Amino acid sequence: MTTLTTPQTAERGLSFSRAVSIVAKREIMVRLRSKAFIISTIIFLAAVLASAVIGTQAGSLFQSTTTVAATADAAGAVSALEGYEVTEVGTEDEVRDLILDGTVEAGVVGSGTEGFTVIGERSAPEGLIQALSITPQVELLDPHAPNPFLTYFIGLGFGLVFFMSAMTYGNTIAQSVVEEKQTRIVEILLATIPARALLAGKVIGNSLLAFAQIALVALMVIGAGAATGSSLLLDGLGIPLLWFVALFTVGFVMIAALYAATASLVSRVEDLASATSPIMMLVMIPYVLVIVFNNNPTALAVMSYVPFSAPVAVPMRVFLGTTTVWESLLALGVLVVATVIALRVAALIYDRSLLRTGKRVKVAEVLRSGT
Structure with a gap:
């Protein structure tokens, strides 16, 4: 649950940026003081590191003499x-x-x-x-084509990191919003800061934590490649990782805002799962599709322009060599536009439904209302 206890919040003249920074700082400190958050993050990073090391050494580990x-x-x-x-x-x-x-x-x-x-x-x-034995001559049309088995696991890795981060931090934001409504703390908060500053602070605070986690994942993968001398991790995944970080940075902001807005529609924690399930499906379905069609250039090309699947589809296309720089930049541009639209809609919903209590509020009703 997020609360503001700093003296500055009592000032009526508190600027929007100052209010956002206070909320963001509070969100970050609450997570960093949580043992569950620290332990889960350590386990997640350890699993990523182990997967990277084992993946590079799999051939030698299972090769028999x-x-x-x-x-x-x-x-x-x-x-x-x-x-x-x-x-x-x-x-x-x-x-x-x-x-x-x-x-x-x-x-x-x-x-x-x-x-x-x-x-x-x-x-x-x-x-x-x-x-x-005497074998016939072999002609390889594409000797450097990625191994389908390896491609599958790289797609699984990108998808799993994006999916787990989006779900973990998205649910954290949603839980925070509903707890503040249920305990009526939000009424005190809104007496000192605007609803949009509260939303922006929550999104920015949790986004910074998610970005830091993804940056650590990228550094650990590259570090594992340097330690093991793996050309796959150093050369093959280097550029795709950079694209993943860039697209994740934008895509996560969109998802975080949608989770906060959706959570503002309900007043009880018990109703949170059903309210956020559409957002969860928007994240899960593209994740599954990217894994299923990880070696299908046409399907990946289409999914690279879909906001919820672009953070995984674009890096996969870069890894497979089936895209150009301008196509990747176009996909990033589409994601940026979608994120801006999502932020505007989320801010509108959040502002109009945050003080509504009782039964779950419908999105259409909120968008039609002027207050």
């Missing part, structure tokens, strides 16, 4: 393959003996000119057979 015995002519060919530990012996009989006594899993004899023979006890490793 096959032990192979080989004669001198075959040892060089097997040693050139990844994932095989080679023991060089002198004769084919020694290769067979090592397989039978369990020292190695397979054996290779022969030469590159005469052909190789893969030896196993009950079966031979399919990967080794394929690696030593």
Whole structure:
């Protein structure tokens, strides 16, 4: 619950900017003094860091090594393959003996000119057979195309960070608004500061906390890339991360304002979930669609111009290389315009419904009323 206890609020001549800064500071201090907020933030950042490190090391963590015995002519060919530990012996009989006594899993004899023979006890490793077989020439049309599996998890990561941050801070703002209405503290607040200053302070305070969290996420991902030497995190995700931070900064302000305005329509905490569910769906549906269509250029292109999905769709397009700078800037411009419109509508709703108590107020009724 947000309260103003500073002496400055008692002054009738309190400027709008001063009122906004007081409310914003109070919102920030209340969150920073909350053990639940601190613990949840630490857990969230730890999960992001662990995901970044594990993601870069996944190949080495789960890569198995096959032990192979080989004669001198075959040892060089097997040693050139990844994932095989080679023991060089002198004769084919020694290769067979090592397989039978369990020292190695397979054996290779022969030469590159005469052909190789893969030896196993009950079966031979399919990967080794394929690696030593004669394979046709391969032509890759796009050798640098992103791995679909990796693309899915990057889309999931962007979407999850945006979704969790929007939901966490959005619900925090909504809870604060309803508690102030339910305890009638809002009536005291509005006697000293305008409703729009109260709204702006709440949005700015919580937005700054959300921005700081996202900036920490970006720094941790880049730091994990530097520590592990991952070209994916340093090069592949560097520019997409910057676009994500920029779009998140604008998009979150829009979502925060809508949560505050929606919460002002109800007077009881029990009614908050149903009131804010439309906003939650506006955030959740694009999040799911971006993950489902993470490798579909057309779908991502459309979603990059939808305000609620742009913060995830645009970075994904940048990562996939399916967009240009001007398209990304246009998507950011669309989001900025949508945010300005949302702020105006949210301020109108918040101003006209904050002192209304009792049953839930309908949006249409608020917009039609002049007070």
